[in-house]
Amino acid sequence: MSTEHVNNMKGKRNILTQRLRIVKEGARGLQNTKFYAILIISAVLAGTLCLSPAISSLMNSVIIGSSGQISILTITAASGSATDIQAAVNWIVAHSGIGNVYIPEGTFNFVNVGESWTGARVNIPAGVNLFGAPTERDANGQVIAWKTVLVMPWDVPGNWTNTSTWFQILGNSNPNKPSRFSDIKLGGYRSIDPTSVTLHVGIEVDSVINFRIDHCALEHMCGGGIKVWGLYCNGVIDHCRIYNLYGFDELADYTKGNIGYGVQVSRAYYMDTFDPMMEVLGHYTNHTVFIEDNYFSRWRHCVASSLGAHYVFRYNVINEDSGHFSLDVHGLRDTGENRWGTRAAEFYENNLTNVNMTDLRNIFQNGGGCGVWFNNYIDSSYRSIGIALYTEDYVPSEMWHLKDFYFWSTKGAWVPSWNGNRPGFAEDRHVFADWYRPAYNVTDPQYPNVDPSWTIAGYKQYPYPHPLTLG
Numbered sequence: 001m002s003t004e005h006v007n008n009m010k011g012k013r014n015i016l017t018q019r020l021r022i023v024k025e026g027a028r029g030l031q032n033t034k035f036y037a038i039l040i041i042s043a044v045l046a047g048t049l050c051l052s053p054a055i056s057s058l059m060n061s062v063i064i065g066s067s068g069q070i071s072i073l074t075i076t077a078a079s080g081s082a083t084d085i086q087a088a089v090n091w092i093v094a095h096s097g098i099g100n101v102y103i104p105e106g107t108f109n110f111v112n113v114g115e116s117w118t119g120a121r122v123n124i125p126a127g128v129n130l131f132g133a134p135t136e137r138d139a140n141g142q143v144i145a146w147k148t149v150l151v152m153p154w155d156v157p158g159n160w161t162n163t164s165t166w167f168q169i170l171g172n173s174n175p176n177k178p179s180r181f182s183d184i185k186l187g188g189y190r191s192i193d194p195t196s197v198t199l200h201v202g203i204e205v206d207s208v209i210n211f212r213i214d215h216c217a218l219e220h221m222c223g224g225g226i227k228v229w230g231l232y233c234n235g236v237i238d239h240c241r242i243y244n245l246y247g248f249d250e251l252a253d254y255t256k257g258n259i260g261y262g263v264q265v266s267r268a269y270y271m272d273t274f275d276p277m278m279e280v281l282g283h284y285t286n287h288t289v290f291i292e293d294n295y296f297s298r299w300r301h302c303v304a305s306s307l308g309a310h311y312v313f314r315y316n317v318i319n320e321d322s323g324h325f326s327l328d329v330h331g332l333r334d335t336g337e338n339r340w341g342t343r344a345a346e347f348y349e350n351n352l353t354n355v356n357m358t359d360l361r362n363i364f365q366n367g368g369g370c371g372v373w374f375n376n377y378i379d380s381s382y383r384s385i386g387i388a389l390y391t392e393d394y395v396p397s398e399m400w401h402l403k404d405f406y407f408w409s410t411k412g413a414w415v416p417s418w419n420g421n422r423p424g425f426a427e428d429r430h431v432f433a434d435w436y437r438p439a440y441n442v443t444d445p446q447y448p449n450v451d452p453s454w455t456i457a458g459y460k461q462y463p464y465p466h467p468l469t470l471g
Contacts, residue, residue: 072096072099073095073099074101075101077104082117082122085103085122088101089123089130092128097128100128100130104148105132111153116157121165123168123170124167125171126172126178127171129180129181130167141215143215143241149187150166150184151191152187152188159199160223163223165203166201167203169208172207173208173209181211182215183214186216186217186218188220188222194245201225202218202225203218205226205230209235211234212238213236214240215240217241220245220247222260227264230268235290238292238466239469242263246298247259249324261300263302264304265309267287267343271307277404278458280370282459284462287309288310288311289311291312292469293469294317296318299321300324302321302327308340308341309343311345312345316350320353323382325362331366331367332401341367341369342369344371347372347376349376352379362382365387366405374410377411402431
C-alpha cells in the first residue's frame with residue numbers, strides 16, 4: 001500500500017490521504033480480483049462538490065471494482081447530531097446513492113436544546129446504511145453495551161397528531177437497494193425527565209426491500225419504536241431492545257395514554273385482494289416483516305399490524321409489559337377510510353413474563369387475517385381473560401375477517417382461556433386450538449405442525465435465524 005500526502009492545494013484546505021489497495025475476494029462463486037481504492041475528497045472534486053463544515057474533515061472511501069465502476073462509498077459523520085448525520089447521508093446520495101454512514105463512538109445530543117422539527121429529522125434513502133460504533137455482544141448475539149448513543153436533550157414537542165420521527169428510511173421497493181440500521185442507541189427525553197409526555201417515533205421504514213434493523217436500543221421512543229410501511233416492504237428487526245421505563249396506557253382510548261406501539265407493521269391504505277394463505281404463512285414474501293431475538297417492555301402493544309400486513313414474531317422476550325394485548329393483529333375497521341385488516345401473523349417460541357399491571361390484562365388479540373400461534377411460554381403474571389379472537393368487521397367482509405387461525409402447545413404456568421367471543425364464530429372461520437399438544441416434541445412427525453385433519457397441512461416455519469441476519 002502506498003500513501004501520498006497532498007497539502008495546501010490551491011491554498012484553501014488540507015487534503016486527506018489517498019490510498020490504493022488491492023484485495024482479492026470471491027464473488028458469486030468465482031474468485032475475482034477487485035481493486036479497492038480509498039479516495040479522499042480533493043480539490044479535483046471542487047468543481048462538483050462543495051464541502052460543508054460538517055463533512056469537510058471526514059475520511060471518505062470508495063470501493064472500485066475491476067471494471068473501474070464505483071460500487072460503494074463509506075463516510076464517517078462528524079458527530080452523532082442529526083445535522084452531521086444528514087450531511088454524511090447527503091454526501092453518499094450525491095456521489096452514488098449507495099454506501100455506508102458511520103457514526104463515531106460517543107454520546108451525542110441528537111438535536112440542540114431548543115431545536116425542534118416536524119416530520120422526519122434524518123432522511124435516509126434506501127441503499128444507504130447507518131452504523132454506530134461496533135458493539136461487544138454476548139453468546140446469544142445481544143449487545144452488552146452501546147458505544148454510539150444519541151440522546152434527546154430537551155422536551156421536543158410531539159403528540160398523537162404531530163409525532164415527529166428521528167430517522168426515516170425511504171425507498172421505492174427496489175430490490176437492489178436494501179438498507180441497514182445497526183449498533184445505535186436512541187434515548188428519548190423521558191430518559192432524562194420521566195414526567196415528560198411528549199411522543200416521538202424512532203425509525204420509520206417505507207418501501208424498502210430487505211431492510212435490516214439490528215442490535216439497536218430504542219428507549220422511550222414513546223410514540224412508537226419502529227414503523228414499517230409500504231405495499232412492498234420487507235425485512236428483519238433483530239437483536240434490538242425496544243422499551244419504555246415510564247408512561248401509561250389508557251385501555252379505552254390510546255390518545256389519553258402516552259405510550260404507543262413497539263413495532264407497527266402496515267402495508268397500504270387500499271387493497272382489494274390478498275395472497276392465498278399458504279403462499280404467505282411460513283414464507284418471506286415481498287411484504288413480510290420478521291421480528292426475532294428482540295426484547296420488548298411497556299408498550300400499548302409490543303407489535304400491532306393492519307392494512308394487509310404479514311409479520312412473524314419469534315424468539316422474542318416480552319418482559320414487564322403494560323399487557324394491554326401485548327401482541328395485536330387488527331382487522332377491518334372502516335372501508336370508508338380504507339382501513340383494511342391484517343393479512344397474516346405468526347407467533348412462536350416467544351417468552352412472555354412479568355406483566356407489570358395489577359388489573360386484568362391480555363396477551364394477544366386478533367381481529368383479522370390468518371396465522372399460527374404455538375410453543376410460546378407465558379407465565380402466570382398474565383392474569384387475564386386470555387387471548388381475544390373477535391370480529392372486528394365493522395362492515396361485512398368475507399375477505400378481511402379473522403379466518404384460519406391455529407393455536408397449539410402453549411408452555412408455562414399460564415392457564416389458557418377465551419374472552420367469550422370464540423364460541424360465536426361461524427364455522428367457516430376455521431379457528432382451532434389444541435393448547436395441550438406437547439411442545440418441543442421433535443419426534444412427532446407433525447412437529448411443529450398439528451394434526452392436519454383440523455389444521456394447516458404442510459405448514460413449516462421459515463428458517464431461523466433469518467438469512468438476512470447471517471451476513
